[in-house]
Amino acid sequence: MAISDVAEYAHLTDEEVEQLGRELDAIRAEVEESRGPADAAYIRRVIRAQRLMMVASRVVMAVSAHDDRTRKPGAIAGGTVLGLAKILENMEIGHNVMHGQWDWMNDPEIHSSNWEWDTAQPAEQWKHSHNYIHHQFTNVLGHDNDVGYGVLRMAREQKWTPVSLGQPVYNALLAGLFQWGVALHDLDLERIRKMEKDPKELRRQLKQIYKKGSRQALKDYVVYPAMAGKHWRTTLAANAWANFMRNMWSYVIIFCGHFPDGALHFTEEELEDETRAEWYLRQILGAANFKGGPLLHVMSGNLGFQIEHHLFPDLPSNRYAEISVKVRALCEKYDIPYTTGPLPVQYGQALRTIMKLSLPNGMTSSNSPNPPPPEQENMIPLDRRRKSESERPTRREETGSWSRTARGAS
Amino acid sequence: MANGGTLTWEKVRRAGRHLTTPLLPDDYLTLLNPLWSSRELRGRVEKVVPETDDAATIVIRPGWGWRFEHHPGQYVGIGVDVGGKFHWRSYSVSSPPKRTGRTLAITVRAMPEGFVSSHLVNGLEPGTIVRLATPAGDFTLPEPPPQRLLFLVGGSGVTPVMSMLRTLDRRGHLDDRDVVVHYSSTSRERMIFRDELESLEARHAGLAVQQRYTDDEGILDVPGGALDGVCADWRERETWACGPGPMLDALEAHWTEAGLEERLHLERFSLDLGGEGGEGGTVYFQNSGKEATVDGATTVLEAGESAGVGMPYGCRMGICHTCTLTLVKGRVRDLRTGEDFDQPNEPVQTCVTAPVGDCTLNI
Numbered sequence: 001m002a003i004s005d006v007a008e009y010a011h012l013t014d015e016e017v018e019q020l021g022r023e024l025d026a027i028r029a030e031v032e033e034s035r036g037p038a039d040a041a042y043i044r045r046v047i048r049a050q051r052l053m054m055v056a057s058r059v060v061m062a063v064s065a066h067d068d069r070t071r072k073p074g075a076i077a078g079g080t081v082l083g084l085a086k087i088l089e090n091m092e093i094g095h096n097v098m099h100g101q102w103d104w105m106n107d108p109e110i111h112s113s114n115w116e117w118d119t120a121q122p123a124e125q126w127k128h129s130h131n132y133i134h135h136q137f138t139n140v141l142g143h144d145n146d147v148g149y150g151v152l153r154m155a156r157e158q159k160w161t162p163v164s165l166g167q168p169v170y171n172a173l174l175a176g177l178f179q180w181g182v183a184l185h186d187l188d189l190e191r192i193r194k195m196e197k198d199p200k201e202l203r204r205q206l207k208q209i210y211k212k213g214s215r216q217a218l219k220d221y222v223v224y225p226a227m228a229g230k231h232w233r234t235t236l237a238a239n240a241w242a243n244f245m246r247n248m249w250s251y252v253i254i255f256c257g258h259f260p261d262g263a264l265h266f267t268e269e270e271l272e273d274e275t276r277a278e279w280y281l282r283q284i285l286g287a288a289n290f291k292g293g294p295l296l297h298v299m300s301g302n303l304g305f306q307i308e309h310h311l312f313p314d315l316p317s318n319r320y321a322e323i324s325v326k327v328r329a330l331c332e333k334y335d336i337p338y339t340t341g342p343l344p345v346q347y348g349q350a351l352r353t354i355m356k357l358s359l360p361n362g363m364t365s366s367n368s369p370n371p372p373p374p375e376q377e378n379m380i381p382l383d384r385r386r387k388s389e390s391e392r393p394t395r396r397e398e399t400g401s402w403s404r405t406a407r408g409a410s
Numbered sequence: 411m412a413n414g415g416t417l418t419w420e421k422v423r424r425a426g427r428h429l430t431t432p433l434l435p436d437d438y439l440t441l442l443n444p445l446w447s448s449r450e451l452r453g454r455v456e457k458v459v460p461e462t463d464d465a466a467t468i469v470i471r472p473g474w475g476w477r478f479e480h481h482p483g484q485y486v487g488i489g490v491d492v493g494g495k496f497h498w499r500s501y502s503v504s505s506p507p508k509r510t511g512r513t514l515a516i517t518v519r520a521m522p523e524g525f526v527s528s529h530l531v532n533g534l535e536p537g538t539i540v541r542l543a544t545p546a547g548d549f550t551l552p553e554p555p556p557q558r559l560l561f562l563v564g565g566s567g568v569t570p571v572m573s574m575l576r577t578l579d580r581r582g583h584l585d586d587r588d589v590v591v592h593y594s595s596t597s598r599e600r601m602i603f604r605d606e607l608e609s610l611e612a613r614h615a616g617l618a619v620q621q622r623y624t625d626d627e628g629i630l631d632v633p634g635g636a637l638d639g640v641c642a643d644w645r646e647r648e649t650w651a652c653g654p655g656p657m658l659d660a661l662e663a664h665w666t667e668a669g670l671e672e673r674l675h676l677e678r679f680s681l682d683l684g685g686e687g688g689e690g691g692t693v694y695f696q697n698s699g700k701e702a703t704v705d706g707a708t709t710v711l712e713a714g715e716s717a718g719v720g721m722p723y724g725c726r727m728g729i730c731h732t733c734t735l736t737l738v739k740g741r742v743r744d745l746r747t748g749e750d751f752d753q754p755n756e757p758v759q760t761c762v763t764a765p766v767g768d769c770t771l772n773i
Contacts, residue, residue, distance in 0.1 A: 037494040040494030040495070052441060055438055058429075106495050106724075108722055108732055109449060109450055111722055112720065113735060116433075127697040131697060212432075219428060219429065
């Protein structure tokens with residue numbers, strides 16, 4: 001059941017919610033003030049390691065291809081390292097740089113305004129659909145396209161149709177072809193299906209996706225295989241393996257962010273007069289973490305700290321671990337649920353929801369905690385279709401990277 | 411490198427992009443040598459030579475993409491990493507331009523409040539990689555130089571003048587021209603390039619260097635007519651002046667009064683936004699979803715900062731182009747020239763442009 005009032009759901013008074021907001025602001029201010037050379041060295045080190053892995057994988061594949069004995073192990077090793085390099089680039093570097101996490105360094109080579117990542121989705125479209133729509137309207141039905149990406153039915157409030165029966169298949173396709181699914185993200189498939197999309201804008205976006213996507217495909221499926229000469233098939237297969245690895249991994253990590261049990265959905269009413277503190281609260285209730293060691297967190301772009309990332313999308317990712325200790329303590333203090341668990345459990349829950357929701361609601365039970373029943377006068381039928389740009393409430397100034405300089409003003 | 415070679419290399423680089431997309435080949439080559447990139451102009455600090463107690467000459471070896479074609483007197487933007495963050499400043503190039511050169515030099519005085527200048531003078535290790543911006547500025551010598559020249563210098567304002575004097579020296583003009591340098595410094599010890607100037611003067615008949623120590627003698631009273639005592643024929647000379655703002659203001663007033671302002675060339679290290687100003691409007695920041703409504707005298711950069719957008723910036727005076735962003739739609743005006751930019755997806759320098767009506771930027 002989707003939530004229409006976060007404060008009520010969390011049994012907090014307005015004053016308590018505001019106090020929580022102030023405490024989160026203080027965490028943010030502390031990190032902002034302490035960003036320094038060690039953080040800069042961290043991201044430079046990750047970028048350097050990622051580029052070395054990229055070069056190493058291509059070289060191994062090129063060299064090993066010319067000898068019958070080394071060709072196969074070379075392709076497997078090279079393809080795997082290439083896959084890991086792509087994962088690192090997409091998750092810890094690209095996603096986070098584009099969020100502006102490293103803009104404070106004032107380095108034009110590591111800046112959200114011009115970073116282009118190693119995937120088919122053009123950075124410009126990603127920054128709109130993800131940084132803005134998803135992070136602003138997180139888990140609000142009808143606003144956040146990430147609730148099922150217009151392909152899957154991920155909330156019980158979303159209408160069931162016989163098409164939903166195919167969910168297990170759509171899910172498998174989405175996982176394997178994730179980079180192409182992400183590439184189409186900002187097009188907003190649901191609005192295209194309903195013929196609500198401005199055709200001019202659609203053409204512009206498709207052209208941009210075609211340009212970026214074809215460069216990416218050309219590199220992995222034409223240029224590098226061609227350089228391997230008559231053994232082009234081996235290189236092509238290894239590159240396909242690398243892309244498949246990256247697709248599967250990013251799919252699993254992203255599905256663990258908002259779909260495990262305990263990550264809640266919200267109705268449009270929640271957006272009305274939502275304060276900054278309530279926005280914080282919605283981010284905590286709408287996101288799910290997973291546990292793991294430092295390597296797992298780096299390889300998942302520190303999205304195992306999804307809650308912290310949603311509270312502070314533009315703080316450096318290497319700080320999320322220390323932030324999570326404080327956020328967790330705050331959640332205990334205010335008795336707010338803090339969803340986390342081992343990665344396989346979290347993904348298992350998301351997968352279970354995909355399977356269950358392929359069937360009509362009456363045939364399955366919900367694994368989500370139930371919010372209090374809405375009061376009678378609020379029981380107006382909800383309009384659950386995707387909203388266009390003009391129907392969205394205007395963006396709140398204070399969300400996202402709100403406080404970089406505005407802090408003094410508030 | 412010969413021109414043909416450069417072209418071929420460009421082709422190789424463009425072809426290489428198919429292997430490195432979405433990055434540039436440069437992004438991988440810098441793993442081997444940090445100077446092998448022309449994505450951003452870079453340089454490596456070769457040595458830091460102390461000039462006085464608080465000033466030093468920094469010798470920089472530029473990386474790819476650098477052309478040793480600056481005009482003597484021009485300045486260069488330099489970006490240094492202090493505490494994980496790049497800070498940009500502009501300094502006059504003090505080395506003379508040489509096409510065969512391998513290094514360029516800037517001379518910096520550590521300012522009491524200037525933590526970047528202090529870092530450059532005291533904290534810069536040889537081997538440090540810095541970012542550079544293309545040389546710019548119209549405080550330069552004409553070719554050929556006029557017969558009679560006067561240089562009026564205050565403090566660290568000597569750096570562009572030194573570059574000019576070295577060039578005049580190299581081309582033999584310190585013997586066949588009449589050059590007067592009047593150089594003010596608080597004391598003899600704080601006078602940058604004093605030894606070199608004295609040695610130049612001893613070697614060349616055409617050069618006269620007057621040293622003035624303002625702690626003892628006070629500053630030159632230009633409005634009071636003291637210039638006539640220093641260089642009686644200043645009206646007949648082409649004059650270049652560089653120094654503190656009040657000194658330049660006084661000189662400008664004096665030359666204007668004499669109706670000779672065209673013969674005076676000034677170098678100021680602060681931005682004078684003399685343009686008419688935009689009309690103001692709401693600036694929308696597309697990717698962050700923020701906006702700011704500002705007047706026509708507020709730059710787009712300031713508007714973004716007031717809205718809490720992480721705007722890139724550098725020199726904040728329109729030199730280094732670090733702040734350049736894409737104008738998605740709308741119109742902005744360059745506050746220096748009054749020129750308007752309104753093409754869709756046009757790159758604009760946010761630090762010197764103000765909105766003319768509503769506009770949208772891609773950040």
